[in-house]
Amino acid sequence: MSILTIFDINSFTTDLFPEVVIRFVFNLLTAALVVLLYSRMSKKKEFYFSYIAISAAVFLLVYLLENVKLELGFALGLFAIFGIIRYRTDTIPPKEMTYLFVIIAVSVINALARDYIGYLELILVNLMLIGTLWILEKALMLRQVDSLVVVYENIENLHHKKEEELLNDLEIRTGIKIKRYQIEKLDFLRDIAMITIFFDVREQNSKREVNQ
Structure with missing residues (x-):
């Protein structure tokens, strides 16, 4: 249902807007939990902005382009792109790069899972991922x-x-x-x-x- 059309192009669709907002907020909350876990364990602050910004950007990108059926191939392409990126400042340490991949994975899962699983299952999946990070950080006492x-x-x-x-x-x-x-x-x-x-x-x- 479009409420505004310019040159036969739908400029605003009310059907998806509430779901986009809900999913976007849910994804940001999940990303914030991952960043909070990272901050408590690593005591570093230089990656907070990057993690949250990348999470928001990847989620919106995947969520909106999922309608053109890029889906898994597009998601894997994102991982390949970020896997070869080297920021022009310092090289990202392995642990920070791992958290970056987790942030991207969470964003892709939350964006693409809307047609396959409900909110309860999605919450459980996110909690499983965060719980795994917590076990690796806390229970196994991995040294950085x-x-x-x-x-x-x-x-x-x-x-x-x-x-x-x-x-x-x-x-x-x-x-x-x-x-x-x-x-x-x-x-x-x-x-x-x-x-x-x-x-x-x-x-x-x-x-x-x-x-x-």
Whole structure:
């Protein structure tokens, strides 16, 4: 039922509007729960805007274009596109990329499932997905490891017999509890080395909260 037609093009259809709004709000609430879980576990804020914005955009895109019967092929195409995207800033860490895929998956499910399952089943599906994330984060206590590249000039400590001195020196200089390290490059002309250090993000964030 169209209430306004311009040049034989339906500009506003009242039949789908209430369902679009309901589904859109439901999808945003689900995405917000995923982001809330991510925020409580990772203590990072730089991806909040991206996750919510991508969720809203993907949902509306899939929901409105589902009528042209692109359906599964289109959904898989979205995953392929986002799988090869590299933002022009920093590379997205694996865990953040995983949450991005979850956000996209939730949005696609909520947009395409209207012809196949009801709201109760859809709620259960979303809860199952969020519950799986919670189990992986909380119950299994998966550690999130991040890395940092440092320029180190005291190359005498790079000797294998001085590993303990090297770790102590790096921890004092960076203030980070280092799990392991990897020497990337040695420059004997300038007496410097490029070292990648790996550390537990949660442990580091806990130290920051205590210091604050």
